[in-house]
Amino acid sequence: MSTIRCDIVSAEKEIFHGNVSMVIATGEMGELGIAPRHAPLITRLKPGQVRLKLENGEEQFFYVSGGILEVQPQVVTVLADTAERAADLDEAAARKAKDEAERAIANRVDAMEIAEAQAQLAQALAQLQALEQLRRSLKH
Amino acid sequence: MAGGREIKTKIKSVQNTRKVTRALEMVSASKIRKAQDLMKASRPYARLMRQAIGHIARANSEYKHPFMVERSEIKRVGYVIVSTDRGLCGGLNTNLFRNLLGQIRAWQDKGVEVDMVCIGQKASAYFRRLKVNMVGSVTHLGERPQIDQLIGVIKVMLDAYTDGRIDRLSLVYNDFVNTMTQKATVDQLLPLPPSDELTSSHSWDYLYEPDPASVLDHVLKRYVESLVYQATLENLASEHAARMVAMKSASDNATKAIGTLTLIYNKARQAAITQEISEIVGGAAAV
Numbered sequence: 468m469s470t471i472r473c474d475i476v477s478a479e480k481e482i483f484h485g486n487v488s489m490v491i492a493t494g495e496m497g498e499l500g501i502a503p504r505h506a507p508l509i510t511r512l513k514p515g516q517v518r519l520k521l522e523n524g525e526e527q528f529f530y531v532s533g534g535i536l537e538v539q540p541q542v543v544t545v546l547a548d549t550a551e552r553a554a555d556l557d558e559a560a561a562r563k564a565k566d567e568a569e570r571a572i573a574n575r576v577d578a579m580e581i582a583e584a585q586a587q588l589a590q591a592l593a594q595l596q597a598l599e600q601l602r603r604s605l606k607h
Numbered sequence: 608m609a610g611g612r613e614i615k616t617k618i619k620s621v622q623n624t625r626k627v628t629r630a631l632e633m634v635s636a637s638k639i640r641k642a643q644d645l646m647k648a649s650r651p652y653a654r655l656m657r658q659a660i661g662h663i664a665r666a667n668s669e670y671k672h673p674f675m676v677e678r679s680e681i682k683r684v685g686y687v688i689v690s691t692d693r694g695l696c697g698g699l700n701t702n703l704f705r706n707l708l709g710q711i712r713a714w715q716d717k718g719v720e721v722d723m724v725c726i727g728q729k730a731s732a733y734f735r736r737l738k739v740n741m742v743g744s745v746t747h748l749g750e751r752p753q754i755d756q757l758i759g760v761i762k763v764m765l766d767a768y769t770d771g772r773i774d775r776l777s778l779v780y781n782d783f784v785n786t787m788t789q790k791a792t793v794d795q796l797l798p799l800p801p802s803d804e805l806t807s808s809h810s811w812d813y814l815y816e817p818d819p820a821s822v823l824d825h826v827l828k829r830y831v832e833s834l835v836y837q838a839t840l841e842n843l844a845s846e847h848a849a850r851m852v853a854m855k856s857a858s859d860n861a862t863k864a865i866g867t868l869t870l871i872y873n874k875a876r877q878a879a880i881t882q883e884i885s886e887i888v889g890g891a892a893a894v
Contacts, residue, residue, distance in 0.1 A: 474651070474655055476651045476652040476655055477652060478649055478652045478754045478832075478833055478836055479645075479648060479649055479652075479753075479754070480648045480649070480651075481648070481651040481652075484651075494816055495816060495817060496816045496817055506814055507662075507666075507811060507812070507813045507814065508813055508814040508815075508816065509659075509663070509813045509814075509815060509816075509822055509826065510815070510816035510817075510822060511816075511821075511822060511825050534829075535659070535825065535826055535829060537659045537662070539662060544655050544658070544659060546652065546655060546656055546659065546829065548829075549753070549754055549755070557758055557759075557762050558762075559759075560755070560758045560759030560762060561743070561758075561759045561760075561762040561763050561766065562759070563759050564724065564743035564744060564745055564759030564760040564762075564763050565742065565743055565759075565763060567731075567743070567744040567745060567746065568724070568725070568731065568741045568742060568743050568744035571725070571731040571732070571735055571741065571744050571746075572735050572741060585693075585694050585695065588624075588627065588695065589694070589695070591620075591624045591627075592624070592628075592695075592857050594621075595621065595624060595857065595860045595861055595864050596860065598621070598860075598864040598867065598868070599860050599863060599864055601867070602863060602864065602866075602867040605867065
């Protein structure tokens with residue numbers, strides 16, 4: 468039985484790699500079954516299961532919350548999303564990033580205490596350096 | 608005994624500082640391992656993504672995505688800057704910013720404006736004061752940055768590129784080489800730099816489902832996201848490495864300083880004793 472290499476990865480870790488005889492996934496246009504020697508194909512995946520038929524006939528299941536399926540002559544690659552993604556969620560995230568920038572420009576107060584403590588520590592370090600120089604000058 | 612008490616106080620204070628720097632050093636030493644593990648875990652995705660992008664670049668598609676086309680005129684450029692949230696990591700952020708400032712100035716001399724988004728508190732605190740247009744910011748990513756924390760800032764820039772507000776997008780971060788070396792790096796994200804791999808001899812193309820435009824759009828966005836995510840992890844590892852080294856040298860300096868101060872203290876005490884004795888002797892002689 469012919470097999471094809473399959474890699475399933477997400478941005479944060481590797482999920483599966485090995486030889487399989489069939490990959491079944493939910494593409495945007497419907498269920499896809501990829502057997503070896505499938506034509507090159509690239510599609511988005513819908514949230515759902517990716518089913519692998521292994522060489523020994525066993526099946527393995529993985530849940531992906533979306534992603535990309537790429538089929539090449541020698542390899543099938545699933546680039547899974549780690550998080551639930553939707554256009555409006557992305558939009559909200561973008562808005563939040565913009566707000567954050569505006570707030571940073573308007574100078575936030577809550578960061579002050581930390582900055583103060585850091586300044587004190589930095590000062591102490593500078594004093595240490597000065598002492599170090601003093602020590603050197605004493606030696607000579 | 609002149610100054611004895613003051614020197615003692617100073618020694619105490621240096622000792623306390625050393626406690627802090629030692630603690631920071633050890634914390635970073637343990638965190639750097641975790642950061643490196645994260646970095647390694649995310650590499651397969653980045654590699655396979657690059658591979659897929661390489662395939663796409665070589666496919667003979669009729670459709671050319673705007674992300675892959677070099678624009679003839681550059682009026683405004685975008686930068687994604689990855690920095691740390693906390694300081695006390697040596698010259699890590701400063702070197703990065705200095706590197707970037709040179710580039711910004713070069714663009715501004717040519718009359719090109721600069722937009723930027725900042726990842727990490729240090730960048731947003733620094734660039735707030737400069738005459739650049741900060742359009743997005745995200746801070747407090749913590750020890751395990753997640754890709755969904757970064758989606759917002761990336762989307763801001765990708766939208767700007769799609770709408771034609773910026774004509775080029777670059778990524779600025781510290782590349783983790785090893786514990787002793789971190790390299791300030793500027794990578795061009797958009798338009799995709801042409802790959803130097805040879806184009807394949809026979810022409811082929813993907814079956815795109817549903818259509819090339821939407822699929823490529825999706826893939827290229829994910830690609831940029833994965834690059835920024837990878838950069839964030841590299842920068843995190845760099846941060847801990849730089850802090851570890853900086854704090855180690857600070858602790859060493861503190862130890863030396865304590866030695867010197869103790870010596871000065873002992874001399875002062877000895878001088879005081881000698882003086883006292885000579886005063887007694889002198890007094891006795893006078894009687």
